[in-house]
Amino acid sequence: EVPPAEHRQTFFAVHPHGAFCIGWAMLFTCPVMHRVRFCFAPTLYLSPFFRLFSRAVGKPGSAARPSMSSYLRAGEDVALPPGGFEEATLTSTFQDRVFIKKRYGFVRLCLKYGVAIRPVYAFGEGHLFSNVQGFWKERLALNRFGLPTILVWGRSFFPLLPKKKKLHIVVGRKIILPKIESPSKEEVMQWHEKYITELKRVYDEHKETAYGSEQGKEAKLEVW
Numbered sequence: 001e002v003p004p005a006e007h008r009q010t011f012f013a014v015h016p017h018g019a020f021c022i023g024w025a026m027l028f029t030c031p032v033m034h035r036v037r038f039c040f041a042p043t044l045y046l047s048p049f050f051r052l053f054s055r056a057v058g059k060p061g062s063a064a065r066p067s068m069s070s071y072l073r074a075g076e077d078v079a080l081p082p083g084g085f086e087e088a089t090l091t092s093t094f095q096d097r098v099f100i101k102k103r104y105g106f107v108r109l110c111l112k113y114g115v116a117i118r119p120v121y122a123f124g125e126g127h128l129f130s131n132v133q134g135f136w137k138e139r140l141a142l143n144r145f146g147l148p149t150i151l152v153w154g155r156s157f158f159p160l161l162p163k164k165k166k167l168h169i170v171v172g173r174k175i176i177l178p179k180i181e182s183p184s185k186e187e188v189m190q191w192h193e194k195y196i197t198e199l200k201r202v203y204d205e206h207k208e209t210a211y212g213s214e215q216g217k218e219a220k221l222e223v224w
Contacts, residue, residue, distance in 0.1 A: 008116050008174065008176075009072075009075055009076070009077060009113075009114075009115050009116065010036075010077050010078075010115065010116045010117070010118055010174065011072075011077070011078050011079075011080070011106060011109075011110050011115050011116070011117045011118070012027075012033075012036060012077070012078070012079035012080075012118050012120050012171070013079075013080060013081075013082050013106060013117060013118070013119050013120065013195070013199075014027065014079055014080065014081045014082075014120040014122070015081065015082075015083055015087065015098045015100070015119065015120065015121050015122070015199065016081075016083060016087050016090075016091065016096065016097065016098055016121075016122065016125050016126060017081045017083045017084060017085075017087035017088045017091070017099075017125075018087075018088065018091055018122070018125035018126060018128065018129070019088060019091050019128065019129040019131060019150055019152040020128075020129070020162070021081060022122075022125060022128055022162055022167065023122025023124075023125045023167050023169050024038070024079075024081055024122070026122075026167065026169065027079065027120070027169065028054075028057070028058045028060075028079075029057050029058060033058075033079070034058070034059065035059070035077055036059065036076075036077045036078065036079050037059050037060075037061040037071050037076045037077065037078050037079070038054075038058055038059060038060055038061065038078075038079045038080075039060075039061045039062060039063040039067070039068055039071075039078060039079065039080045040054070040060055040061070040062065040063060041063055042062050042063060042064045042067075043146075045060060045061070045062040045063070046062075061078070063080055065105070065109075068080070068109060069109065069112075069113075072109060072110075072112075072113040072115055073113060078115075079120075080106060082100060082103045082105075082106050083098055083099040083100060083103065084099070084103075084143070085143040085146070085147070085148050085149070086099040086140055086143045086224070087099040087100075088148060088150055089136075089139050089140060089143055089148070089149050089150055090136070090222075090224060091125075091126050091129065091131040091150065091152070092126055092131060092133060093126055093127050093129075093130050093131070095126075095220075095222060096123075096126055096203070096219060096220070096221050096222065097126070097221070097222040097223075097224060098199065098221065098222070098223055098224065099224045100195075100196060100199070100223060100224070101196075101223060101224060103192075104188050104189070104192055107177075107188050107191050107192045107195060108183055108188050110177050110191075111177050111178065111179070111180045111183040111187065111188065111191060112179075112180065112181060112182075112183065113179065114177060114178065114179025114180075115177065116174040116175060116176050116177060117174070117175045117177065117195055118171055118172050118173065118174055118175070119171075119172040119175075119195065119198050119199040119202055120169065120170070120171050120172065121169070121170050121172070121199065121202050121203055121206070122167055122168075122169045123167065123168040123169070123170070123206065123207065123210030123211065124165050124166055124167045124168060124210065124211075125167065127163065127165040128154065128162035128163050128165055128167075129152040129153065129154045129162060129163065130152060130153050130154075130163075131150055131151065131152045132150075132151040132152075168206070168209065168210035170202050170206045170210075172198050172199065172201070172202040173198060175191070175194055175195060175198055177191055196223060199221075199223075200221060200223070203221040204221075207219045
């Protein structure tokens with residue numbers, strides 16, 4: 001499902017990150033999202049080869065806070081996977097997970113500039129690559145230093161290829177935020193909770209369509 005034609009400056013928060021952001025890549029090359037600035041990890045965005053390639057197929061940007069502030073201040077639409085390395089670490093073929101409970105920064109930015117937020121969920125992202133499970137405390141601690149802690153494999157004959165699984169990407173409703181130059185901690189938490197509520201609604205309302213009625217009824221979203 002794609003955004004409707006009417007426009008209001010929007011921040012697209014994409015979940016789950018997955019091992020290699022395949023759903024994110026599909027959105028990046030989708031014509032209906034051509035106006036959106038897709039923000040990548042600063043180290044990746046600084047690569048000349050990556051920037052050359054990505055500019056040929058979409059509208060890339062840096063996820064560094066100063067860069068994102070400048071995009072939003074200029075009135076651009078922005079997309080970001082807010083779960084980051086932590087959400088990639090939690091990737092599982094048998095349990096859908098998002099890492100969002102302590103991700104307040106994007107909500108604070110959207111409040112500052114009065115930007116609407118839309119949660120995006122890529123059903124099936126976690127099914128594309130198997131990933132070693134467990135040791136969460138240690139792995140998530142390493143993620144805080146910018147270190148990825150995934151050990152993944154896809155197809156048996158070539159592990160870097162994703163498994164042959166279907167993705168179903170859903171864009172949620174707009175959450176219309178007020179413009180607050182210096183939002184308080186309480187205001188940020190209030191709107192962050194509304195975001196999580198809408199993300200859960202998207203998941204629960206579309207999981208049977210994405211996974212089939214039998215698997216969909218059993219599917220649950222873990223919020224970390």
